[in-house]
Amino acid sequence: MTFHRSRFSVLTVGLVGLGLWATTSLAAEFDLSPEQPTRVHAEKSDKAIAAIPKDYKFVEPGVLTIGINPWDPPVATYATDAKAVVGTDPDLAVLLAETLGLKLNLVAVAWEDWPLGLSSGKFDAVISNVTVTEERKEKFDFSTYRQDVLGFYVKKDSPITSIKEPKDVAGLKIITGAGTNQEKILLEWDRENVAAGLKPVEVQYYDDSAASQLAIKSGRADAEFNPNATLAYGAAVNGGTKLVGVVSGGWPRTAEIAVATRKGSGLADPVTVAINELIARGKYGEVLKKWSLTEEAIAKSATNPLGLPKPNS
Template identity: 60%
Template sequence: MKSRLLSATLGGILSLTGLFAGAAFAEETDLSPEQAGRVRAEKVEEAIALIPKDFKFNTPGKLTVASVPGRLPFATYATDTKTPVGGEPDLAQLVADSLGLELQLIPVAWADWPLGLTSGRFDAVIHNVTVTEERKEKFDFSSYRNDLLGFYVPLDSKVTSIAKPEDVAGLKVIVSAGTNQEQILVRWVEANKAKGLADTEIQYYDDEAVLDTALLSGRADAYLGPNATSAYKAAHQKNTRLVGTFSGGWPETAEIAVATKKDSGLAEAITAALNAQIKNGNYARTLERWNLTAEAITESRTNPPGLPKQ
């Protein structure tokens, strides 16, 4: 059962609440362009040795990386309104440091990164890009996070675990329309119906503040969305908790990776750089800084299996 619950008046009022909440986030999070708390790394000679001798960086001496400022913990603009900061820029810094290069971040719109990478506008893309078999035909990848979805409930909720389709039977679940997680949830609901289990009411909200109020007021039981953004939000607002995670490619495993130009040879060097930072602990400290620990991997891989073509 699907329900679209929208209220322009309530949404307008609660959007103001969301603005105040956003201000509180800014006070608790370092959004300065200097990023004094950012984890830095030493050169990794093994990784540097893997850079092809004929590889030409966009700017000599620099690793030029595309970033998509929009939402934390991935990336947003710093207080100077031009410098991308967040978990993905921090990861880009580790890679650049490992390769003995200065980091140069290029803010782009999400839809523009494939063409920009192909044309050589930047050397790599580091912004929550999921590895897919279709993308692997055009780009190379170096994995650095698991792609996780998360179920979040209010702190006082009686729901303790959502680990399988049967666990959403009889619940009211919020999800964003047109997303991968919506498709997964719909498949879960259909599977439950085939088993004769109670229906799940799927709710949609166009305004995040209205969504939050619906969840915290009890009009909905759970919210399903990208674990990274929900985990960051839960850590700061402290009014929701995680009750289950699963792969963003369910039932397949999905990984987030650095994207580089196909057959450029840079991916192997970046993979070696990432593995060095995983081994020395800098990687873990970087993820912890942005509440991304739940998505940590134990080893970076070049061109791991991607989500199958649709």
């Protein structure tokens, strides 16, 4: 389904998983046109450019090639021409390239294919809602740029009013993404429930958001647990679902989303410098405000911070 210009109501989001509270406004107009007339731009930064290793070889000279998965708005999706990629992550990619004094080449890639594409040198970096984990840090370097926030959404007339902790998902049919951190959290909650004698969760997987929405509305699934930004967007556009709980993507720890680069390539530090320049200049904040993700902002970018622990560690 292609979304054109739409206006959204105000959605109040409680960060119950961390005991934090925030208000997310979806009143802003989302522009999914390929032209992006309101796109934020930045001047090049001599400091960020100077941080690029002299021997670093870009995939294409003078060009920053970035892999991106057009999975869902407002993070990244295909524009109304079904060709250009628009959203928060593409806007950040534009700012990074401009700050580093480079042209930009965005390459669409399936989520499961980005690790191989980055490792093999197909991209200089990947900006695709990738959460920092200790396991991923063995193969990639990271420069953080957003908090990882996940949401539980149910049908608007569902009797489920709150999902805050493991016992709240016992016996439910819940949709999530395969191979993701939200899946790991859900499976851990399920493990705790089963050990406590509660009913197990029936985990469901779908290839796209339209199929997930249909499963929720038809009653085949009780809830969906995936990145809050995209589910909030869907709820605002379709009006058929509601938020019943928000959890950090690193539950019980705080998790951050980052730009991924090849391990030891030397590009992570320049990217981190560039992001911090964008934060200081206000450009970073403008992009998050444009896509109604201000509450997911970070105060400072870091290279290879502590990531989510390896499984069973």
